[in-house]
Amino acid sequence: MNERLMLRQELMELDQKHFLHPTSPIQQQQDFGPAFIFTKGEGIFLEDVNGKRVLDGMSSLWNVNVGHGRRELGQAAMEQMNKLAFSSSFATFSNEPAIRLATKLAEVAPGNLSTTFFTSGGSEANDTAYKLARHYWILRGMPEKKKIISRKRSYHGVAMGSTSATGLKPFRDFTNSLAPDFYYSDNLSTEDLRQTIEVEGPETIAAFVAEPVQGAGGVHIASDEYFRDVREICDEYNILWITDEVITGFGRTGEYFGVDHYGVAPDMMCFAKGVTSGYAQLGGVILSEAIFEDLKELSTGTLLHGYTYSGHPMACAVALANIEIIENEGLIENSKRMGAKMLDGFSWIQGESSIVSHVRALGLMGAVEINTPQHVKGPLAPRIVTEASKIGLICRSVVFDGQDTLVFAPPLCINKEEIELMIEMLHHAIFRIERSV
Template identity: 40%
Template sequence: MNTVARGPEFMVTRADGVWLWDTSGDRYLDGTASLWYCNVGHGRTEIADAVHRQISTLDAYTVYGDFSNGPAVELSERLAAHAPVADPRVILTSGGGESIETAAKLARRYWAVMGQPERTHLISRTGGYHGLHGFGTSISGMDRFRNGYGRLVEDTSVVPHDSAAALEAEILRVGPERVAAYFAEPVIGSGGVYPPRDDYFTEVARICHKYGVLFIVDSVICGFARMGNWFGIERFGVSPDMVVFAKGVSSGYLPLGGIVVSGRVADPFYNGEGNAFMHGTTYAGHPTACAAAMANLDILEREDLFTVSLEVERHLDVALQGLASHPLVAEVRSGVGVMGGVELTEEALTGRGITTAEVFAEARARGVIVRPIPTSLLVSPPLVITWEQIDHLVSTLSAALDAVAARH
């Protein structure tokens, strides 16, 4: 709010492919796919046409109780067919935050109906971002999103993002009989782009299985070809109990999210008398949003963006690593998924008083949008970006760093 109060708003008027235009007609490369979501690029008329066809036939209707609609069923079946979850069931929502809320509540409710109501504790990891609803805020791995709101959801804790041993130690500290679930992103996204060690998720899956803890993967950022597959976590060869998705499922053309739930977790609610899960969202299974998602998935498959994204990942990695030698840069994190983080040095941030917001502003003035967080600049472009456009993105970011360094 303070940013808007200080000056004029940056008004985006149209978009096409990887490009945005403002009210002055100036063009910008969308180096973040908006908020990590526009995987197929802007302006895809196929999605707009699908939305028009569906909204002209059945705009929206609830899927509470036994109500349903064709697009919701078709999308759920399509997602289930590709999910790395045993005997999958799909619950649809309007976005990532709602999906995390659903997964957290379902985890606690599952243990209650299984006769272990004391299993309420939720563990997450440093740097993890899980939306900003009630549970999402409470399990955030970043203090800046948790502080200042009074008491949040209780029975939560955070462990170091890069240590499976720390997860096991925390389960033992809390007591396995009290731990409901562990939440993790395949690659930490908004917290700074931190890929896991090669064996991290193998160990995590083993530990969760050992103590009966539900393993919940937050694939909101990593899914739908951003990591070369459907949900991101497939890259590490494990099968979680739930997968949370949103963003790239519709490339943001309409709001949509959901969770894929294993049959084991779903079974007591389908087949147990009186085991109601009293939870739902108004726009769950929205037929027009589902039609947009189906058209988006058609593009992902028809253009084989699952394979293309791996090539984009490699080129982006090489280009970004060229920034590692810049005097203001401490570290470049890239190479796992079409995303990257450029960390500024402590000397630049505290010694010279440089902010990532300054670098962001310089890059935008030169026609490239990146995402500033307190110590890093993040990039996550649409998967349809070309090599030339990647080089333009990175060279512009380098020029922005040069300009800020010269000013300080």
């Protein structure tokens, strides 16, 4: 047995015994071990322990925006760690990278979003937003405003609050004790949002939270009017509007932030993932100037919320270097251009296939819906994902709420030839499964 096979066998056995994987079938892990053990990344490609090279059509978890193997980000991390790897941000302590990053975020965020509370990731960012929204209304003398409305087919994370806000029921069914005061409206209907507010009572509702484009729920894109109507409804009923830009931020949709497509701004904005392109763990919530002014004026004691790694110096330094790459290399505009080519490719596949029913994309965030024939048992999208991985393409399937959908989010640095390669591999995978049924 050669060295590579020996290493893979060793790692597989250790993985099965000691590594409980997130969002993975436990039995599959135990029966077959990890599908890939990656050892290297470069651009839009990953390489596993066997030397197999695959195209990362998901930016891993929607987050490696600038692509794999960016030495500049490793250099930024090393330089900061050599100076100051970590210091607490509690008790008004601070550090330069966190200050610089908060300032940069205020410059690029929509509307008058101006002040950032840092977290370690997206779930913490969402939990923080809900907690701050409720605290805000307590300070305003309206403690009964505590309910959070989210959308069906939404995904906001897996901490207790963010799990409870997630509109995908299987994630909520995972536990038997959800956080209270979370409600769900139709994902594309503002009339249903208005009705939910009226039924629950606007005087009891703290905030409405929404992804500008729903990600893990199936890449659902709202109409041009949807978020403009949301802004008006939240203003009308005195409800805070929170956008979850964990996936859609930092160029993913062809604009700096997903909500920028709609010409309106939220009261709070959650971010993570693309802020560092996954090179360091970082997230946060950006507050509007008005909310921050109220917090300063009305607070009389300590803000009793914080994470050990809030404002982590190294993570913030990596984020600054990452944002510099995004801007200097024109990756937001590239996302828009390559996203259009990706959608053209999806449309071509739809014309060639009898099982592709609908395609959609906004920037480099897209979906291909599969129409599984009635005689076929079970959804086809997961089978296409497996077939694509054999060919050398990583994508994901969404089968919640009766969906049978493939979703894509390649790195923003992808070029025309690489888009064409991705489409070609996807076409082959779909054709093979279509022919087999």
